[in-house]
Amino acid sequence: MDVVYSSNENYVRHLAVSMYSLMDRNQAAEGIRVFILSSGITSESRERLFQIAEHFGREIVWIPMGDLREKFPYEVDTGGFDISAMGRLFVGTALPDEVERVLYLDCDTVVLDSLRQLWDTDLKGRLLGAVMEPTIYRQVKERIGLCEKDPYFNSGVLLIDVKKWRKEGAEKALLDFFGFLGGKTFACDQDTLNGAFRGKIRPLHPRYNFFSNYRYFHYRDLVEQSPSYSAVSSKMFQQARRHPAVIHFAGDERPWKAGNLCHYRQIYNHYLALTPWKGTPEEEGQRLYLLAYHAMDYLTWLCPPARRLISRKFGMQVVENRKGQMDRNRCIQEQEENGQG
Numbered sequence: 001m002d003v004v005y006s007s008n009e010n011y012v013r014h015l016a017v018s019m020y021s022l023m024d025r026n027q028a029a030e031g032i033r034v035f036i037l038s039s040g041i042t043s044e045s046r047e048r049l050f051q052i053a054e055h056f057g058r059e060i061v062w063i064p065m066g067d068l069r070e071k072f073p074y075e076v077d078t079g080g081f082d083i084s085a086m087g088r089l090f091v092g093t094a095l096p097d098e099v100e101r102v103l104y105l106d107c108d109t110v111v112l113d114s115l116r117q118l119w120d121t122d123l124k125g126r127l128l129g130a131v132m133e134p135t136i137y138r139q140v141k142e143r144i145g146l147c148e149k150d151p152y153f154n155s156g157v158l159l160i161d162v163k164k165w166r167k168e169g170a171e172k173a174l175l176d177f178f179g180f181l182g183g184k185t186f187a188c189d190q191d192t193l194n195g196a197f198r199g200k201i202r203p204l205h206p207r208y209n210f211f212s213n214y215r216y217f218h219y220r221d222l223v224e225q226s227p228s229y230s231a232v233s234s235k236m237f238q239q240a241r242r243h244p245a246v247i248h249f250a251g252d253e254r255p256w257k258a259g260n261l262c263h264y265r266q267i268y269n270h271y272l273a274l275t276p277w278k279g280t281p282e283e284e285g286q287r288l289y290l291l292a293y294h295a296m297d298y299l300t301w302l303c304p305p306a307r308r309l310i311s312r313k314f315g316m317q318v319v320e321n322r323k324g325q326m327d328r329n330r331c332i333q334e335q336e337e338n339g340q341g
Contacts, residue, residue, distance in 0.1 A: 001029055001119050002102045004095065006037040006065070006087030012045045013277040014256070015107040016052060021271045022111040023056040029116065033059045035102070037094055039068060039084035048276040063094050072175065077184035086189050088155065089174045092166045100163040106156035106248060109209075110267055113245040118208050121159055126202040127170060129159040130193075131209035134226030135217070140186045144195030151228040153201050155190040156248045157209035170197075206232055210244035212264050213251045216297040221304040252293055256280075259287030261294040 003022065007015045019034060026032060034053065038046070046062065053060045068083045069076055071090060078085065087094070088104050095102060103119060105111075123129050130153035141152055165171075177196035178185070185191035194201075206214075214222075219237045223229045247264050249255060255265035260282075262268075272278065300307040 001026070001032050001115065002035065002095075002099055003032065004035040004037065004088070004091060004102050004104050005107055006039070006084055006104075007041060007107050008039045008082055008084040009041050009045060010082065011084070011107045012041050012049070013272070013275070013280055016049060016275040016277055017268060017271045018105055018107055018109045018111065019049065020052050020275050021267075022105070022115070023052070023058055024271070024274075025111045026114055026116070027056070028114065032056075033061060035061045035063055035095055035099075037063050037065050037084075037087040037090070039065050039082075039087060051276060061096075065090070065094065072178070072183065074179050074183045076178075076188075078188045079184065079186060081188050088158065089189055089192065090171060091160060092162060092171045095162060100161070102160050102162050104155075104158040104160060105246070108249040108254065109156060110247045110249075110264070110271060111245070112247060112267065113207075113243070115208070115245065118159060118204065118245070121202075121204065123159065123161055123202050127161055127164055127168065127197055127200045128193075129202040129204045130154060131157060131204050131206050132226070132229055132232060133211070134222045134229040136226075137186070140191065141194075144181070144185065144191050146194065146198060148226075149228055150198060151201075151203065151231070152194055152226070153190075153203075154209055154211070154248070154250070155187075155193050156250065157204070157246055158193075159204065173197075203231055205240065206237060207240035207243060207245045209246055209248050210240045211248050211250040212262055213253060213297060213300075215241060215263055216300040218301070218304060224304075225308070252286075253290060253297070256282055257286055257290060258282040258284045259290045261290065 005015050005019065015036070022034075023032060036049065050060055065087055068086055076083065076086070091102060091104065103115065121129055132151050133154040134152070136152045138148065141148070141150065146152060173196045174192050178192045181195070219234045222237070247267065249262065249264070249268070253260055253262045255262050255268035272280065296307060296310060299310075
C-alpha cells in the first residue's frame with residue numbers, strides 16, 4: 001500500500017499522529033510505503049518521522065518539494081491555507097514512475113481501522129476516488145462550474161490512479177483550471193480537483209473520510225443541502241458515524257487547540273502521546289470561539305436551518321480571518337529569519 005502525505009513544518013506533528021495511527025491500525029498489511037512531500041520540514045522532524053516508521057518496520061520515501069509557488073506559472077492565492085496543501089496536485093510528477101496507485105491522506109486525519117478494502121476499491125475507470133462533502137456552499141460549486149445536482153468531494157482522502165493520472169495529463173489540467181480561475185478559489189486544491197475532474201471522481205464510502213463535525217448532522221439534512229448525497233444511503237452514513245475508518249478533523253474544532261471539545265480529541269491525543277511530539281502544548285487563543293463553535297454543533301443537531309444560516313453568514317469571514325493569520329505568521333517568520341525578532 002503506497003500512501004502519500006504533503007506537509008510543512010507547522011503541520012508535521014499532525015502528520016506524525018496520522019502516520020502513527022495508519023501504521024498501528026494496519027499492522028496486518030503486507031507492505032506500507034509512505035511518501036512525504038515536504039515543504040520545509042526540518043531535518044530534526046524528518047528523523048523523528050523515520051523513528052516512527054522504524055518502530056513499525058515500514059518505509060518512508062522523502063520527497064522535497066521546494067517552493068511550491070514556483071510550480072505555478074501564475075500568482076497563487078490559497079485563501080489562507082498553507083501552500084503545502086497544493087502538494088497533492090503534483091503526485092504524478094513527484095512520485096517515482098513505479099507508483100501506479102496511491103492513497104493520499106491529509107495530515108489532520110486519524111486512521112481507526114484497516115484500509116485494505118479502501119486500497120482494493122475498483123475505481124471503474126475514474127481518475128480518483130473521494131468522499132462527498134454535501135455541506136459545501138452553493139456559491140463555491142457555481143464558481144467552479146458545478147451544478148446543484150453535481151457531487152462535490154472532499155480532498156482529505158484520495159485514492160488516485162496515478163498511471164491514468166499521468167496518461168491523461170491530469171497535472172496540466174489542474175494547473176490550467178486553477179489558472180482559469182485566476183489562481184484563487186475558496187478551497188484551493190479541493191475546488192481545483194472538483195472543477196477540473198467533474199465526472200471523473202468515484203464516490204467512496206463516507207467511513208473512509210468522516211468529518212468530525214458530521215457527527216452532529218442529520219442524514220436527511222445533508223441530502224437536502226445536496227441532492228447528489230442521496231447516492232450515499234442512510235445506512236452507509238450511519239455506518240460511517242458509528243464506525244469511521246478515517247476521522248478527518250475538518251472545520252475549526254481541532255483537537256490541538258486549547259479549549260476544544262471535539263468528540264474525537266481523545267484518539268488524537270492518544271496517538272500524539274505515542275509520537276516524538278508527545279507533550280506538545282495545545283495552541284492557545286481561541287477558547288471562547290471554540291466554546292461557541294461547539295454550541296453550534298448542538299444547534300446543528302437541534303435546528304439544522306439555523307446552522308446553515310450561521311454558516312453561510314460567517315463562512316467566508318472565517319476564511320478571511322485564516323488568511324490574515326497566515327499573513328501574520330509569514331511576517332513573523334520573515335522577521336525571525338532576518339534577525340529582527
